[in-house]
Amino acid sequence: MSASAKPKFAMYWAASCGGCEIAVLNTHEKILDVDANFEVVFWPVAMDAKYKDVEAMPDRSILLTLFNGGIRTTENAELAHLMRQKSQILVAFGSCACEGCIPGLANLSNKQALFDTVYNSPSTTNSQETRPQPETAVPEGTLKIPYFYPVLKTLDQVVDVDYYIPGCPPESHQISAVIDLVIQVVQGKALLPAKGATIGAGESTVCDECPRQRNIKAIKKFTRIQELKVVDPALCLLEQGIPCNGPATRSGCGALCPQAGAQCIGCYGPAAGVIDYGARLMTAFASVIDSTDPQEIDAILDGLVDPAGQFYRFNLASSLLRASRSAWKSQ
Amino acid sequence: MNTDTFEPVIIGFTCNWCSYRAADLAGTARVKYPPNVRLIRMMCSGRLDPTFVLKAIAGGADGILITGCHPGECHYLEQNYKALRRFQLLRRTLAQMGIRPERLKLVWASAAEGVKLAEEITCFIEEIRALGPLDWPALTGERIPVASGFISAEEGGR
Numbered sequence: 230m231s232a233s234a235k236p237k238f239a240m241y242w243a244a245s246c247g248g249c250e251i252a253v254l255n256t257h258e259k260i261l262d263v264d265a266n267f268e269v270v271f272w273p274v275a276m277d278a279k280y281k282d283v284e285a286m287p288d289r290s291i292l293l294t295l296f297n298g299g300i301r302t303t304e305n306a307e308l309a310h311l312m313r314q315k316s317q318i319l320v321a322f323g324s325c326a327c328e329g330c331i332p333g334l335a336n337l338s339n340k341q342a343l344f345d346t347v348y349n350s351p352s353t354t355n356s357q358e359t360r361p362q363p364e365t366a367v368p369e370g371t372l373k374i375p376y377f378y379p380v381l382k383t384l385d386q387v388v389d390v391d392y393y394i395p396g397c398p399p400e401s402h403q404i405s406a407v408i409d410l411v412i413q414v415v416q417g418k419a420l421l422p423a424k425g426a427t428i429g430a431g432e433s434t435v436c437d438e439c440p441r442q443r444n445i446k447a448i449k450k451f452t453r454i455q456e457l458k459v460v461d462p463a464l465c466l467l468e469q470g471i472p473c474n475g476p477a478t479r480s481g482c483g484a485l486c487p488q489a490g491a492q493c494i495g496c497y498g499p500a501a502g503v504i505d506y507g508a509r510l511m512t513a514f515a516s517v518i519d520s521t522d523p524q525e526i527d528a529i530l531d532g533l534v535d536p537a538g539q540f541y542r543f544n545l546a547s548s549l550l551r552a553s554r555s556a557w558k559s560q
Numbered sequence: 561m562n563t564d565t566f567e568p569v570i571i572g573f574t575c576n577w578c579s580y581r582a583a584d585l586a587g588t589a590r591v592k593y594p595p596n597v598r599l600i601r602m603m604c605s606g607r608l609d610p611t612f613v614l615k616a617i618a619g620g621a622d623g624i625l626i627t628g629c630h631p632g633e634c635h636y637l638e639q640n641y642k643a644l645r646r647f648q649l650l651r652r653t654l655a656q657m658g659i660r661p662e663r664l665k666l667v668w669a670s671a672a673e674g675v676k677l678a679e680e681i682t683c684f685i686e687e688i689r690a691l692g693p694l695d696w697p698a699l700t701g702e703r704i705p706v707a708s709g710f711i712s713a714e715e716g717g718r
C-alpha cells in the first residue's frame with residue numbers, strides 16, 4: 230500500500246499531562262501496527278506539524294483522531310472543533326477528555342484563586358502580581374494568548390464525540406485491543422461499535438474484578454490508607470474503613486490498585502449506567518456506615534477528609550454540577 | 561434575579577408511608593403551605609439517591625427537602641437511617657461545591673403530622689428565601705463559543 234492510500238490517523242492533546250501519549254507508546258510493538266496501517270498526519274508529541282496544515286486538510290479526511298485532554302482554553306476548544314471537522318471518528322481518549330480528570334478538579338476553585346495559586350505561589354517571584362492577559366499591546370502590535378475559561382469542560386461538552394476510551398491513562402492492553410479493532414474495521418473484518426459507546430473498558434465495576442474477600446461492610450471509622458500501620462492484604466479495603474472507589478468505578482483495568490495494596494481512586498470513571506459518579510459513591514459509602522446516630526455519623530464522616538476530592542477526583546467536570554458555585558461565577 | 565420577587569423553588573422528596581400522607585392530610589385538613597415546594601413521592605426515604613438532589617440543583621432548585629418516617633418507624637425497618645447518612649454526607653460535599661448546607665433539609669414526619677409538615681415546609685421556604693437564589697447555570701445542550709485565531713496565529717503560521 231502506498232503511504233497516501235493508508236487511512237489517516239491523528240492524536241491531539243489539550244489540557245492534559247502527556248500520560249495518555251506515553252500510554253499509547255507503551256503499547257510497545259503494537260505501535261508498529263499503527264504505523265503499518267495508518268498514515269500519521271498530526272501528532273504534536275511525536276512529529277512536527279502545524280495547526281494550519283490540519284486546517285488545510287479536506288474535511289473528514291482523517292479516519293481516526295484520538296483526542297486527549299480537557300477543554301481549558303480557547304485554543305483547546307478551537308482544536309476540538311478543528312479535529313471534529315477533519316475526522317470521521319473522534320475519540321475522547323483518556324479521563325481528561327472523557328470526564329475532566331485532575332485538570333477538571335480545578336473546577337472547585339474560581340479563576341482568580343487558580344491564577345493566584347499559579348502566579349503568586351510562595352516559590353514564584355511576581356511582585357507586580359502580573360497575570361496573563363488574552364491581549365497585550367506591545368510596540369510591534371498586539372500579542373494574543375488563548376483565553377482561559379473559568380470552568381474546564383470535557384470534550385463532549387464542546388463537540389460531538391463518537392467513542393470514549395476511559396482511564397488515567399488507558400491501560401496499554403486496552404489500547405492495543407482498540408487498535409486491533411480499528412484495523413479490523415478498516416480491513417472490513419469487523420463493524421464499529423454503536424456511536425457513543427465506551428470502548429477499551431468493561432461495563433461493570435472495579436469491585437467485580439477485585440479478588441479481595443468481601444464479607445459484611447459495617448464501618449465505624451474511615452482512615453486514609455497512609456495513616457494505617459497494618460492493612461489486611463486479602464480483605465476488601467472498604468471493609469477495613471479505607472475509602473475505596475471500586476463500587477462506582479468502571480471495570481477494565483483489572484482492579485490494578487486494590488491488587489497492589491492501594492485503594493481504587495476511580496481513574497476509569499463511572500461504571501455503565503451511573504449518571505453521577507460521586508452520587509453513586511455517596512450512596513455506597515453512606516450505606517456501609519454502621520451507625521444510626523447523627524453525632525456518631527458525623528464523627529465517622531470526619532474520616533473522609535475531602536469528600537468532593539474523594540468522590541470527584543476524576544469526574545468533577547462531567548458531574549451533574551460540573552463546577553463549584555464560585556467557579557461558575559468567575560470570569 | 562430580583563430578590564424582591566424571588567420565589568424559591570423547592571423540590572421535596574417524600575416517603576409514601578409517612579410524609580407524603582402527611583402532606584395529603586394537610587391538604588384534606590385545609591392546612592395551608594406555600595406552593596413553592598414540588599413534592600415527589602418515593603416508596604421510602606431510603607430510595608433517595610444523591611443523584612436526585614444533584615439533578616434538582618443542576619435543574620434550578622434553590623432548596624431540597626427530604627422527608628421520611630421518624631427513626632425506628634421506617635416501613636422497611638432501617639432505610640430512613642440510610643437517608644440520614646446520605647443527607648449528612650451530601651451536605652458536606654455540597655459545602656465544598658459552594659452550596660450552603662442549609663439548602664438541604666431533612667424532616668421526619670409521620671402520616672399523622674400534616675400540620676407539622678406544613679409548618680416545616682413554610683419555615684424552610686422562608687430560610688431559602690433568606691439565602692437567595694441558587695441559580696445553578698443551566699447546563700443542557702450548551703456548547704461553548706470558540707473565540708479565535710490561534711490556528712492562523714501560531715508560531716510559524718501565516
Ligand code: SF4
Pocket residue numbers: 435436437439440441443464465466467468473474475476484487492493
Ligand atoms: S471496595 Fe475496593 S477493595 Fe473492596 S472489593 Fe471493591 S475494589 Fe476491591
Ligand code: SF4
Pocket residue numbers: 397435478479482483484485486487492493494495496497498
Ligand atoms: S483500580 Fe481504580 S484507580 Fe486503579 S487503575 Fe483501576 S480504575 Fe484506576
